[in-house]
Amino acid sequence: MSYKHNKSWRLRNPDGRNKQRKKYYKQSQNALNTKVRWNEVDLDEILMSEETDRILAARLGRSVQAIQNKRVRFWKEEEYAISKTKS
Numbered sequence: 001m002s003y004k005h006n007k008s009w010r011l012r013n014p015d016g017r018n019k020q021r022k023k024y025y026k027q028s029q030n031a032l033n034t035k036v037r038w039n040e041v042d043l044d045e046i047l048m049s050e051e052t053d054r055i056l057a058a059r060l061g062r063s064v065q066a067i068q069n070k071r072v073r074f075w076k077e078e079e080y081a082i083s084k085t086k087s
């Protein structure tokens with residue numbers, strides 16, 4: 001499937017991507033560690049692991065969405081810290 005085909009499909013089906021994403025999240029939504037703080041070992045695994053987010057979620061007892069959100073927040077904090085040291 002080419003990029004052009006993918007782009008035209010997204011234009012014809014604007015809600016298609018959201019439906020796929022929600023379906024994917026529902027498959028690993030029931031997390032065991034919802035109220036547990038993240039520790040350094042879990043954070044290292046999220047950042048360094050080559051496993052899929054779904055496998056990580058099952059192993060760590062977190063949801064896929066929680067893993068993705070934590071990874072993005074960590075990157076934003078790192079970018080902020082780097083920009084502060086340059087100033």
